[in-house]
Amino acid sequence: MDRPASRRKSLSYTVTLAEVAAQAGVSAQTVSRALRFPDTVAGHTLARITAAVEATGYVPNLSASQLASNRSKTIAMIIPTLAASVIAETVQGMSDVLLTEGYQLFLGHTDYSPEKEYELVRSMLGRRPDGVCLIGTVHRPETISLLRKAGIPVVQTWDWTEERIDMLVGFSNRDAARAVVAHLAGRGYKKLAFAAVIFPGDYRAEQRHAGFLEGVAEHFKGKKVREVIYRDRPLSMSVGAELFHDIRQRYPEADAIVFSSDVFAGGALLECIGASIRVPDEIAITGFGDYDFAGQLHPGLTTVHVPARDIGAQSARLLVRRLNKQPLETEALDVGFDLVVREST
Amino acid sequence: MDRPASRRKSLSYTVTLAEVAAQAGVSAQTVSRALRFPDTVAGHTLARITAAVEATGYVPNLSASQLASNRSKTIAMIIPTLAASVIAETVQGMSDVLLTEGYQLFLGHTDYSPEKEYELVRSMLGRRPDGVCLIGTVHRPETISLLRKAGIPVVQTWDWTEERIDMLVGFSNRDAARAVVAHLAGRGYKKLAFAAVIFPGDYRAEQRHAGFLEGVAEHFKGKKVREVIYRDRPLSMSVGAELFHDIRQRYPEADAIVFSSDVFAGGALLECIGASIRVPDEIAITGFGDYDFAGQLHPGLTTVHVPARDIGAQSARLLVRRLNKQPLETEALDVGFDLVVREST
DNA sequence: CTGTTAGCGCTTTCAA
DNA sequence: TTGAAAGCGCTAACAG
Numbered sequence A, B: 001m002d003r004p005a006s007r008r009k010s011l012s013y014t015v016t017l018a019e020v021a022a023q024a025g026v027s028a029q030t031v032s033r034a035l036r037f038p039d040t041v042a043g044h045t046l047a048r049i050t051a052a053v054e055a056t057g058y059v060p061n062l063s064a065s066q067l068a069s070n071r072s073k074t075i076a077m078i079i080p081t082l083a084a085s086v087i088a089e090t091v092q093g094m095s096d097v098l099l100t101e102g103y104q105l106f107l108g109h110t111d112y113s114p115e116k117e118y119e120l121v122r123s124m125l126g127r128r129p130d131g132v133c134l135i136g137t138v139h140r141p142e143t144i145s146l147l148r149k150a151g152i153p154v155v156q157t158w159d160w161t162e163e164r165i166d167m168l169v170g171f172s173n174r175d176a177a178r179a180v181v182a183h184l185a186g187r188g189y190k191k192l193a194f195a196a197v198i199f200p201g202d203y204r205a206e207q208r209h210a211g212f213l214e215g216v217a218e219h220f221k222g223k224k225v226r227e228v229i230y231r232d233r234p235l236s237m238s239v240g241a242e243l244f245h246d247i248r249q250r251y252p253e254a255d256a257i258v259f260s261s262d263v264f265a266g267g268a269l270l271e272c273i274g275a276s277i278r279v280p281d282e283i284a285i286t287g288f289g290d291y292d293f294a295g296q297l298h299p300g301l302t303t304v305h306v307p308a309r310d311i312g313a314q315s316a317r318l319l320v321r322r323l324n325k326q327p328l329e330t331e332a333l334d335v336g337f338d339l340v341v342r343e344s345t
Numbered sequence C: 001c002t003g004t005t006a007g008c009g010c011t012t013t014c015a016a
Numbered sequence D: 001t002t003g004a005a006a007g008c009g010c011t012a013a014c015a016g
Helices: A017-024 A028-036 A043-056 A062-069 A085-101 A114-126 A141-150 A173-186 A203-219 A237-250 A262-274 A308-323 B017-024 B028-036 B043-056 B062-069 B085-100 B114-125 B141-150 B173-186 B203-219 B237-250 B262-274 B308-323
Strands: A074-079 A104-109 A131-135 A154-157 A167-170 A192-197 A226-230 A256-259 A284-286 A303-305 A332-334 A338-340 B074-079 B104-109 B131-135 B154-157 B167-170 B192-197 B226-230 B256-259 B284-286 B303-305 B332-334 B338-340
Touching (some): A074 A114, A131 A308, A154 A308, A167 A308, A173 A203, A173 A338, A226 A237, A237 A262, B028 B043, B074 B085, B114 B141, B167 B308, B173 B203, B173 B256, B173 B338, B192 B203, B226 B237, B237 B256
Parallel strands (some): A074 A131, A131 A154, A192 A226, A192 A256, B074 B131, B154 B167, B192 B256, B256 B284
Antiparallel strands (some): A104 B104, A303 A338
């Protein structure tokens, strides 16, 4: 059990393979094999090794394993923020699958900054993850080239593009917004307004904005565009109320408001309830995300449901399959979205 | 630039320190130093090295660095779930601080299972993180002994205990629930009920339950206990509505309901609004967590505000200070809680 | 200010 | 079925 003298001191004493091997009376090699491929080791040897592992409390050093094998069993995930609960769901979906597959998750957030994203990708790649998952499909060219050069599987998520880096699990935010506009047009609303917070760098929200404009151009040709867009307000319901009042003041004629998130739509809806503004009679409201509260409000909030958790889970599955060299049915998976029509429209 | 012949093939070609050194015409050691302590290298040398790093697109292999230096610059964080947005906030707070300090975050979730927590701690320790952050103060003895043996800083969070493993950043869930009961008693409510979902393994919720019972014993001596506790329902508003109806049916006399989470309280409150049950006149409602919607509802939800993000940030700071061998003012930080009284009581 | 040497703990390769 | 040797890419220690 004595560790050989060394110039290098480790702060906390940790058991090594060699020590387990010594205790079990076999070579380090055999212990390594026993742990990874128990079938290839004789029964009695395995038993001795298992006992030695138990007795010493050995925990394999995966860093050393990674260095030697060039596989890390980790996935790096880079998200804009955890404050958006739909993104947290995606992380949860990814983590769920990775855990069962024996992978560990490195998580970092960018606050929607492409510069931070670049730095984060760079430092994450320093860990030599086996794969990377990104939210979004728009990145700095340097970021993309870094990822390509890494030569590992990459999944982009939460939007759609024809120019993906590698794999893709998402849906068209643009089409989602167009579907909302089409729905409102179908219900006879004529004067739509768009209300959003779009951080510079939130390209998904940008796409939804673009989709709104396209929808309006399609259904209300030549009509004026009504919109209030904040660039830097928090993702909170009270901001939704602010957006609502801004729209009402600037476009009193508006008969429907398309919000970029359920958080804002929910805030606006609660504001209406508090102020006895009848929804949808006086004004219709739509959201995005189908948050938990959307279906509980009275009136219920018409919104777009997105399979957030599934995006994470499917991304993880694609990464794992690729890493296992299993064939993929597709490298670009459109998980779609659902327009959920409730009473607010 | 030619890499020496090797028996070992790496799947994806990556630049190494030695190659940068060759290109810059210095030793590997000097490159290593230049990257970590630029001041200790001559200006012209530094310039050549910087150019070589740039030209080769070198990304340091932190795994190798970790193995050699015995420091990983990673923190492992183990949470029950990301589905609770207050916990997501804590993760965000941790990640925020760690990023600026140059640490990376390993994240894993346990779904409130102590067994999964043990397995997760075990596999996380395999990465040899520099520190560990856990949610909660109750863990399996094996988990605790594993963490102690690792000899690295550990922070427990989100609750309070006198028997911490190492450091602690939290507050008393029990006192929080007692404060809610005291508030209700002070407002003249006489027949309190407790409504919760408590997963086996959610010891914080358990503490809030205990606090409720203590509060009732204190303020309503000898009175009967009213409670409905589900053991395995999702954290969603519709479950809050179910809890509400269960309470009403079993305890029609109840004049106030203490929910274990704003999610349920919010669901119940919205249900009341939909069913025209007057809150707080017919029944008072309290929550826990001070979610975004709590203040937006009408009536506003009386609840307990918890500095969730701060818990993460302070935990990260404690870990980093400890790792930097800086003195700590305290190893057990009580971040407290605030009773936020709104119109629902 | 810079270089040499040894070694971190593991896996790969090859041989027995 | 098991073991010996080499090396993954980096940093610590020491010397110059």
